[in-house]
Amino acid sequence: MLPSRVKLVDVGPRDGLQNEKQPVPAATKIALVHMLQAAGLREIEVTSFVSPKWVPQMADNAEVMAGIQRQAGVRYSVLTPNLQGFEAAVKSHPTEIVVFGAASEAFSHKNINCSIAESIARFAPVVSAARAAGIYVRGAMSCTVGCPYEGEVPPQRVGYLAKLMKDIGVQHVGVADTIGVGTPRKIQAALEATLQHYALDDVSGHFHDTYGQALANTLASLELGIWQFDTSVAGLGGCPYAKGATGNVATEDVVYLLHGMGIDTGIDLDRLVDAGVFISEALGRQTSSRVARALLSKRAG
Ligand code: HMG
Numbered sequence: 620m621l622p623s624r625v626k627l628v629d630v631g632p633r634d635g636l637q638n639e640k641q642p643v644p645a646a647t648k649i650a651l652v653h654m655l656q657a658a659g660l661r662e663i664e665v666t667s668f669v670s671p672k673w674v675p676q677m678a679d680n681a682e683v684m685a686g687i688q689r690q691a692g693v694r695y696s697v698l699t700p701n702l703q704g705f706e707a708a709v710k711s712h713p714t715e716i717v718v719f720g721a722a723s724e725a726f727s728h729k730n731i732n733c734s735i736a737e738s739i740a741r742f743a744p745v746v747s748a749a750r751a752a753g754i755y756v757r758g759a760m761s762c763t764v765g766c767p768y769e770g771e772v773p774p775q776r777v778g779y780l781a782k783l784m785k786d787i788g789v790q791h792v793g794v795a796d797t798i799g800v801g802t803p804r805k806i807q808a809a810l811e812a813t814l815q816h817y818a819l820d821d822v823s824g825h826f827h828d829t830y831g832q833a834l835a836n837t838l839a840s841l842e843l844g845i846w847q848f849d850t851s852v853a854g855l856g857g858c859p860y861a862k863g864a865t866g867n868v869a870t871e872d873v874v875y876l877l878h879g880m881g882i883d884t885g886i887d888l889d890r891l892v893d894a895g896v897f898i899s900e901a902l903g904r905q906t907s908s909r910v911a912r913a914l915l916s917k918r919a920g
Pocket residue numbers: 634637667668669670671673674698700701703704705719730731732759760761762795796797825827857858859860
């Protein structure tokens with residue numbers, strides 16, 4: 620049976636914008652967060668506390684966090700790759716932090732400049748500090764079906780990483796198809812490997828849409844009972860260390876799919892489309908969401 624309710628985490632402000640070459644003012648990012656929460660999003664991945672040399676677009680992390688008018692019941696998460704990032708992040712009072720590792724060694728090196736084992740050793744004190752401070756800890760697992768450097772990634776590698784995350788106290792893990800190469804059965808295998816170590820309520824899907832498979836992969840995940848997904852308004856995004864990978868599946872497209880199947884999200888699709896229009900115009904391009912484009916042409920007509 621499919622879940623009757625789904626939680627979407629909009630990662631647009633972070634995963635979406637981290638890859639933008641043009642500077643996006645902090646005020647624009649803050650306005651986007653405000654529009655997302657007004658549309659009914661209850662969790663927003665706002666920014667990351669990473670090295671500004673590696674990801675210049677996220678250098679305004681503290682300014683963005685400080686500028687948000689927080690709404691009761693909304694969770695604000697940020698990425699923290701190491702203790703230095705965590706210590707900076709904690710001053711901004713995130714609801715949740717995200718440590719991010721990879722199922723492929725090569726991607727781990729390219730993205731966070733260390734091996735999988737070293738990354739876990741770096742995350743361990745971050746997880747302990749966060750949990751001691753009452754901050755929820757999510758783990759992102761990149762390249763769970765394919766890697767831009769190593770090719771296909773077997774589910775055993777995903778299970779291995781999930782176990783390492785579990786052992787250091789990470790409370791929830793996201794199974795990410797970083798480069799959007801996955802197809803439904805492969806995604807299910809990666810999720811099943813993760814479910815060996817985490818309960819169904821503690822696993823989410825994070826699908827980039829490079830090959831147009833993300834909606835099919837979302838449905839395949841729902842079939843396993845997965846009810847939490849990361850999505851990105853207007854389909855923004857990509858990873859600076861995964862060349863050619865496009866954004867996450869558009870939040871609008873997933874909302875349309877879910878509502879069409881009678882699954883509740885608490886999100887107002889019209890207001891979400893407005894948020895997507897706002898950020899797309901700020902970036903000087905058309906939205907990547909097929910649903911938003913269809914609804915906009917209907918509005919225009
Ligand atoms: P490093 O160079 O190995 O770090 O980078 P280091 O500890 O050797 O320090 C070198 C310099 O970086 C020092 O500065 C540190 O202060 C500074 P210097 O003395 O040279 O002036 N530094 C920091 N500055 C600010 N914040 C920090 C920090 N840490 C060190 N937290 C590091 C290692 C992890 C920092 C680097 O590789 C990095 O920042 N990587 C981030 C890459 C990234 O953000 N990628 C995108 C997010 S992941 C993603 O998109 C995937 C996801 O969506 C899921 C999916 O789709 O797969 C989550």
